[in-house]
Amino acid sequence: MAKNVRIPTPLRKLTNNEEVVEVNAATIGAAIIELQSRYPGIRERLMDDNGEVRRFVNVYVNEEDIRFLQNQQTPLKDGDEISIIPAIAGG
Secondary structure (H helix, E strand, O other), rough: EEEEOOOOHHHHHHOOOOEEEEEEOOOOHHHHHHHHOOOHHHHHHHHHHHOOOOOOEEEEOOOEEHHEEEEEEEOOOOOEEEEEEEOOOOO
């Protein structure tokens, strides 16, 4: 069984409007690499120049923020749900 990645609306133009994409990666970092290989340009939206998840992008594994887990080294298991949530600013 694969892992499901929920793609936020602003990034769906890169995934052919797919809301959920399956990956077979073992870690969050590997999932991002897999997404980039299938959907060129998505990595630049998620990662900064230092290879870290951008500070205004939140990534969750089963509703747990990866920043409180092991960041990109967070392990994934079959059936996990990954959510990518861009921060929303307002005023």
